[in-house]
Amino acid sequence: MLTKKQLFTRGMLDISPHMLSVIPFGIICGAIGVELGFHPYLVYAMSFIIFGGASQIVFLQLLSGGASSLVAVASVGIINSRHLLYGAVLSEYLEKLSFIKKLLISYVVVDQGFAESNKFFKKNRSEEFLHYHLIGTGCTMWVCWQIATLSGIVLGSFVPEELGLKFAIPLTFIAIVVQDLKKLDHVIVMITCGLSSLLFFDAPFKSYIIISPVIALFVAALLLRLKK
Amino acid sequence: MTLTAIIFAGILTYFTRMTMIALISRDMLGDKIKAVLEYVPSAVFPAIIFPGIFINDFGTFIEMNDPKIFGALVAVIVGYFSKNIIATISAGLVSYWFLIFVVFN
Numbered sequence: 177m178l179t180k181k182q183l184f185t186r187g188m189l190d191i192s193p194h195m196l197s198v199i200p201f202g203i204i205c206g207a208i209g210v211e212l213g214f215h216p217y218l219v220y221a222m223s224f225i226i227f228g229g230a231s232q233i234v235f236l237q238l239l240s241g242g243a244s245s246l247v248a249v250a251s252v253g254i255i256n257s258r259h260l261l262y263g264a265v266l267s268e269y270l271e272k273l274s275f276i277k278k279l280l281i282s283y284v285v286v287d288q289g290f291a292e293s294n295k296f297f298k299k300n301r302s303e304e305f306l307h308y309h310l311i312g313t314g315c316t317m318w319v320c321w322q323i324a325t326l327s328g329i330v331l332g333s334f335v336p337e338e339l340g341l342k343f344a345i346p347l348t349f350i351a352i353v354v355q356d357l358k359k360l361d362h363v364i365v366m367i368t369c370g371l372s373s374l375l376f377f378d379a380p381f382k383s384y385i386i387i388s389p390v391i392a393l394f395v396a397a398l399l400l401r402l403k404k
Numbered sequence: 405m406t407l408t409a410i411i412f413a414g415i416l417t418y419f420t421r422m423t424m425i426a427l428i429s430r431d432m433l434g435d436k437i438k439a440v441l442e443y444v445p446s447a448v449f450p451a452i453i454f455p456g457i458f459i460n461d462f463g464t465f466i467e468m469n470d471p472k473i474f475g476a477l478v479a480v481i482v483g484y485f486s487k488n489i490i491a492t493i494s495a496g497l498v499s500y501w502f503l504i505f506v507v508f509n
Contacts, residue, residue, distance in 0.1 A: 263424025346456030
């Protein structure tokens, strides 16, 4: 049995390699917000209140492009609706927690944290304090995101644009799914999702980000039926 | 005004995180759904990966000889064999930089 502290540390270690892409991206997000003409306090408030990577940029871009607040808020909601899927997966492991703890832990569920903690959970089902791993990944992400966006806001885009560091984001997610390329069913699901995301890229409110996973999960359900 | 919108967007985002964890009990999901949920990472992350590679900042498709495609392929190969996140990201970035700064320059 691992202690709470060991699990928390393990979570921190498991997510820390992703900071290689998260920190430059956070700096870019902070800098873009200020460049678009928003008050630095507002740009930072988003990192604290929304705490949701790309959705923060989309929100500001829509507002500065003249879209109504309603459209901007709806887009953030749709982009972040993928968390519903993460929650559905994680709920199995967080079942025993009290309602209050569930409410608190929910705030730090992010893409990379979900991915790494889910991998850990699958291999260590019997651990008693599993959720400390998720707290470890989530808190690491939270602290780095606050510092990165804040430095982008204060120092401007000191990351040279020519480096194209936004490209690190797809790379970080490649690192997450690449081992599943060994399984044909997963490859089919991934290609379905990827192609759908390109096909529906222009769908309103950035909804491709939830439409394509739903299509891919339907394909996954079909594959499961064929397997039997 | 903008702050109000941010707060609403934040509440909405928090609900997407909290709903399935706190309000839905695991028993409400059947075995079939649980089996499908195994595929969530493979079904979600390509929706971030593919547009990040194949669509540029202006929302249009990139050319087939774009350095990002090469960088992504290198990342997939290095990631597959190294099983190392830092190696995957660095290999993708370095090969991308090699193309844009050395080859195409």
